[in-house]
Amino acid sequence: MIQDNVKIHDNFSLEIKSIYEILSEKKKTTYNTLTYLFIPNGLNINNQTYPKSKFYNDVKVYIRYNASEYTLDEILNVKTGPLHQLIKIVKKISGKKVSKKNKLEFESRVKMLGAILNNTLRTATLLLKNNRKSEIIKSIEYFNKLKKVLVIYRDLVLRIEALKVAEDLKNTIKYGDEYISNIINYYLIVWLEFYKINNVDKEILKELIAFIKEEQTYRKLQNFDVTNSEDYFDEILFHKRSQLKKFIESVLFLNRDIRKDGAFFEQSIFAFAAGLAMVFSTAVAFYYQQIYGNFTLPFFIALVVGYMFKDRIKASIGLLFVSRASSFYHDFKIKIKDSGANLIGIVKENFTFVPFNKLGPKVKKHRLKNKFIAADYNFLGEQIIQYKKKIVIYPKKFGEEISDNRLNSIVDITRINLYRFTTQMDDPKKEYSLLKKGKIINRVGNRIYHINLIQKFYTEKGITFKRYLVIMNRKGIKRIEPIELDAL
Incomplete structure (x- = not known):
């Protein structure tokens, strides 16, 4: 079971607090969460201007036991x-x-x-x-x-x-x-x-x-x-x-051991790609050596061309395999341990931009609810960040070092700083004019931006969705409103 809420932490940060409970004392409990941030195109946040390194620099994750409940x-x-x-x-x-x-x-x-x-x-x-x-x-x-x-x-x-x-x-x-x-x-x-x-x-x-x-x-x-x-x-x-x-x-508090996920597999792929490239380069060298002999200009040119192709083959095969493997591996793997070094659980994180047409049908319907303008989604224009987490809890050593028999859940607090989102925003106050009783009246209104946040939770008890509307301007987050979703 997941208990979840989203609130303002400070002017520019929102806090997503999720409580993950142990559903079985004998086997592991697994949760998968997908958090989507729908960002207006005008804020210039995309896969070129906002790579993984910037996103993870803006995200802080705290994981701890959830205090036991007593009256x-x-x-x-x-x-x-x-x-x-x-x-x-x-x-x-x-x-x-x-x-x-x-x-x-x-x-x-x-x-x-x-x-x-x-x-x-x-x-x-x-x-x-x-x-x-x-x-x-x-x-x-x-x-x-x-x-x-x-x-x-x-x-x-x-x-x-x-x-x-x-x-x-x-x-x-x-x-x-x-x-x-x-x-x-x-x-x-x-x-x-x-x-x-x-x-x-x-x-x-x-x-x-x-x-x-x-x-x-x-x-x-x-x-x-x-x-x-x-x-x-x-x-x-x-x-x-x-x-x-x-x-x-x-x-x-629980200790976190953060490592790149699939690092061994990635290095093995690069080594395999280097081997294939070397096979190609060596084959070219042997072939042209037999035709032109040693120490000839054609043989020298063949060696240079073979080396050029060797370098490109190694890079291309490596990138191809790694890009394919991204669907199987996450960006980071975090081992959660208590003060006694007992393994409590594992959290895996993954960040990417996704196009709207790649979203699931339910996520699409939830996003399109309450649109201000009844226009095609592509016309409105948004960049979509997908932040994926996989949480695995191992109950065997859970709470052992503090001997609390009521301890049955962990708290995952994720804080996302949205300050970078404000750099392309307009001034928070905008002037506009209207005609009233034959006179032109100048007024000042608030210039705000809407960032939609949709969460999709996979648990052993089923799939649930939540949606929030983050309303902000260049000075920071003004408020967060929960959006009631239709049953689909």
Whole structure:
């Protein structure tokens, strides 16, 4: 199963986030995804101006585990859950000398609790927005459970600080405390804004505000937000929070070993082509040697011509075979490994420009839906980028190094920077005139460009499609709109 969404990452980058789940515990799970970008001809993006090297320079791929799903009740009560696993390892390092293994497990448990709690609060926020009344009623009870998690965790912080252990262990659990405080503070403010818009009961609003104030007081006592500037949104504060987020969520990161796909086959083809060319050149030399003899002008000319043809034969045969092989091999092969060097999966990438008539019939129909001008597609004119991925997940070693039995999916985050697309765009503001009540009125309108994005997913459960409209101008991406597709 694939969960997918596309959103704006920054002014010029869109982020495609896909979650790939393990469908079988015994065999590998395979996904194939095709992403099509339909780009107006006027932007001058084509296979001459935008080769593979530029595309892969504009694309960043991040692959990590997807944090396991727990409710607050499960975090508090499940014995195999992240909070109880942290309590367990704290007891271990409290009673004896800390081994390297226990030290690594302690750091992993602190990070895992933070990552899972963030996922839990994100899910709770979505539930709140989708099921307003039922979730709002349970708000005070939810606040109390969240406070209980904080009390238990901060009790562990005090226990670790009281021990005669290495300073980095004390820092690890403090970093966890600050990260948890950051995410709770963030979501509490999101909830407060939502409650105010929806005019919730004053008692709930009062409890929430009190909770936020309690947490802000604690943060002040712990010097979490101290900067040299009075500006709360100081650059140092942002940088610190960014580093802290990377530190905690690094427990989910997976290592990537990137290599050119089919490199051995390609070199073998080139060697074979060189051999054929050498056979031709040698045959020419032997033939003309017997006819004209050694050290004659005709024999010398024959050798030169044979060498010229040898060079061209080698290049032509090599390119022919490699171009044919591109349908079987991808551009890059990425081995995904965990921190213990266990192979978790393989991702293969391929980039190419494709003509409209080479697209599948369903992709064509989805693209032609909601056209602004009912004209022939070729008249409208677009260049089409096809970005293909093949994802294979091996469940045997999945999550082994962090011992989380609920871990069942990986997240593939692909960021595509569209800055190069803006270099040929017109000014974002354009003047136009109209006649109103006998007077000519000059107005200024927005000049925008539409980049259509269609995704095609092949899974073991079937084929699905999604389409998005990326609306941008020379200053960057303005918005991304999902397009509802017809059933075909």
